[in-house]
Amino acid sequence: MKLEGLIAVRYLFSRGQKSVVTVISWISLIGLLVSTAALIVVLSVYNGIGEITKSLFNTFDPELVVEPAEGKTFRTSDIDYRSLCEADGVEQVSQIVSESAWVTYGDNQAIVTLRGVDSRYRNLTGLDTLLAEGEYRLMVGESPALVVGGEVFHDLGMRLHSNIPAAVHIPRRGTTAMGNTIDEAFNIGYAYPMGYFFIQQDIDRRYVVTHIDFVRSLMDYAPDEVTALAVKLQPGANINKAKKLLSTTLNTQTPAFTVKDRYDQQPLYFKIFRTERLGIYLILSLIVLISTLSLVASLSLLVINKGRDIFILKSMGMTRQRVRRAFMAEGVLICGVAVVAGLLLGFVVCFLQQQFGIVRMGDGNFVVSAFPVAMRALDFLATFLLVMTISTLCVVLTVRRARL
Numbered sequence: 106m107k108l109e110g111l112i113a114v115r116y117l118f119s120r121g122q123k124s125v126v127t128v129i130s131w132i133s134l135i136g137l138l139v140s141t142a143a144l145i146v147v148l149s150v151y152n153g154i155g156e157i158t159k160s161l162f163n164t165f166d167p168e169l170v171v172e173p174a175e176g177k178t179f180r181t182s183d184i185d186y187r188s189l190c191e192a193d194g195v196e197q198v199s200q201i202v203s204e205s206a207w208v209t210y211g212d213n214q215a216i217v218t219l220r221g222v223d224s225r226y227r228n229l230t231g232l233d234t235l236l237a238e239g240e241y242r243l244m245v246g247e248s249p250a251l252v253v254g255g256e257v258f259h260d261l262g263m264r265l266h267s268n269i270p271a272a273v274h275i276p277r278r279g280t281t282a283m284g285n286t287i288d289e290a291f292n293i294g295y296a297y298p299m300g301y302f303f304i305q306q307d308i309d310r311r312y313v314v315t316h317i318d319f320v321r322s323l324m325d326y327a328p329d330e331v332t333a334l335a336v337k338l339q340p341g342a343n344i345n346k347a348k349k350l351l352s353t354t355l356n357t358q359t360p361a362f363t364v365k366d367r368y369d370q371q372p373l374y375f376k377i378f379r380t381e382r383l384g385i386y387l388i389l390s391l392i393v394l395i396s397t398l399s400l401v402a403s404l405s406l407l408v409i410n411k412g413r414d415i416f417i418l419k420s421m422g423m424t425r426q427r428v429r430r431a432f433m434a435e436g437v438l439i440c441g442v443a444v445v446a447g448l449l450l451g452f453v454v455c456f457l458q459q460q461f462g463i464v465r466m467g468d469g470n471f472v473v474s475a476f477p478v479a480m481r482a483l484d485f486l487a488t489f490l491l492v493m494t495i496s497t498l499c500v501v502l503t504v505r506r507a508r509l
Contacts, residue, residue, distance in 0.1 A: 130407065130435075133400040134443045140396040141447025141492050142454065144389045148484045149455045151385060153477030155378055159367075161305045164231040165312075166370045167199070167335035169348055174361040178202075181329045184355065184362075189334070192351060194342035199225040199335040202320045207274040207291070208313065210261040210298075217257055217313045219273065221320030222335075229337040232302060232314065239265045239300025249296040249319035256310035258301035270295035273315075275323040292323045307374075386487075393492050397499045404436050404503045429504050436500030444492045448485055455480050 171189075173179045181200065190198045199222060206219040222243070227233055232252070233241035242250045251271060253263065263271065274291040287293075296315055303309055321330065338347050348364050355362040368375050455478045457463055462475030 129399065129403040130439060133396075133403045134439050136396040136399050137393070137440060137443030137492065137496065138447040138450065140389075140393045141444050141488060142451040144386075144393065144488045144492075145448060145451025145480075145484060146454050147385060147389060148382075148488070149451070149478045149480045150458075150476055151382055152479035152481060152484070155382070156479050157473060157477050158305060158374070158378075161235075162308075162371050162374065163367055164235055165304050165308055166367050167229045168338050168344060168367065169336035169351065170201075170365045170370055171334040171336065171351065171355065172332070172363050172365065174363050178326065178330050178332050179362075180327060181331060181334075188354070189351070192347075192354060194338050194347040194350070195336055196339045196342075197225055197228055197337040199223055199229050199337075200317055200331045201226070201333040201335055202317050202324065202326065202330070203332050204275055204320060204324055206313070206323075208257075208261065208271055209274070210263050210271045211269070213261045215257055215260055217254075218311045219275070219320055220312055220314050221317035222314060223317050226335060229335050232304075235302045235304055236300045237303050239298070242299040243314070243316040245297055245299065249294065249316050250299040251296045252314040253298050253301045254309040254312045255301050255303040256306070257313060258298065260310075263298045263301070265298060265300065267297070270297050273319075273323065275320075278325055292325070294319060294323050390491055390495070394495055397496050400436060400439060400496060401499050401503045403439075404432060404500065407435065408432060408504075432504045433500055436504065437497055440493055440496035440500065444489055444496075447492070448489060451488075452480065452485075 186198075189195070202221040204219050204221075206217055208215050208217050208219075224243075227241060236252070237255055239252075241252055243252070244250055248270075253261075261271065273294045273296060274287070275294075276290060277292055296319060317331075320326075321328065336347075336351065338344065344366055348366055352362070352364040355364070458476065458478045459480075464476045466474055466476060
């Protein structure tokens with residue numbers, strides 16, 4: 106170890122008389138340590154919350170969705186539907202018809218997104234596993250049934266296993282509500298609520314799932330007319346590769362299509378999630394910068410306090426540049442010890458939370474009982490680089506401005 110490094114270690118870990126400068130140096134170290142650990146813990150918790158929310162969306166959204174590039178609907182007879190179902194990596198394809206609808210139940214009413222699906226849709230999602238009450242049934246004998254978002258269910262005051270059906274209204278094609286009676290302006294159908302689910306607030310307050318033939322009849326669609334196709338991939342299949350393959354295959358036909366993965370199906374959520382995560386990272390970076398102010402103070406006081414040592418070192422032939430490097434090494438040593446210890450502390454806190462769920466979510470209807478945590482190696486690397494960069498810059502600027 107070079108002389109400058111030995112001097113830095115001596116100043117930081119000396120067992121001799123503890124001066125105010127030494128105390129401030131340790132306060133600086135602890136401040137950076139806590140800031141680093143906080144950065145890791147907050148990012149890991151945010152990752153955990155993001156993964157849970159993403160998994161809930163994944164339960165409702167298919168892996169891939171095929172939609173027309175123009176217009177609202179298309180007919181499966183207009184494309185090579187069989188080749189699509191047998192495409193490389195594709196396990197199953199389900200047909201979907203979605204439309205906004207006005208639903209009334211007793212004296213209550215709501216505007217919802219009515220999603221009509223076929224019998225294969227159940228295999229493409231995990232919707233049937235997230236029912237809060239009731240059962241996943243789209244038909245009761247010859248009558249259509251509804252599986253309803255939890256907020257819609259409660260807003261409408263629905264009851265399960267009741268002989269009172271919900272009335273589903275969809276505007277007739279080519280008509281407007283003005284100047285017409287409800288019967289003239291809307292196609293009306295009746296369906297019985299069979300279950301309700303809680304997935305994510307935006308889904309729970311909007312969606313009602315029913316049989317595809319029921320929606321087709323309300324929309325006056327042809328038997329093979331759909332608004333989208335849901336695609337389930339084989340286990341281990343590459344989503345991006347399958348998306349590109351389906352897009353290439355379908356767009357050699359007419360009409361043109363777009364193929365959306367789960368990120369494309371919920372673009373607003375994922376953009377907000379990435380933006381919020383960046384915002385949190387920047388805010389915590391500011392906290393790290395504030396923590397380094399105590400390091401600046403401790404180095405400035407150390408230079409003043411070690412004036413006699415500096416004079417002796419210069420008398421022994423040590424150049425001003427080497428003296429500066431000794432104090433820079435002191436500051437970098439404090440930063441390095443603080444960052445490494447902070448990363449370890451953050452890892453331990455996150456590990457304990459993962460294993461034992463120490464911090465609970467509290468009373469309420471939560472998907473998990475404790476705050477979720479998801480540690481990522483990239484977060485540890487980014488935190489290390491961030492704290493070391495900010496701290497080293499502060500050290501260099503402080504020592505260069507000092508009178509040595």
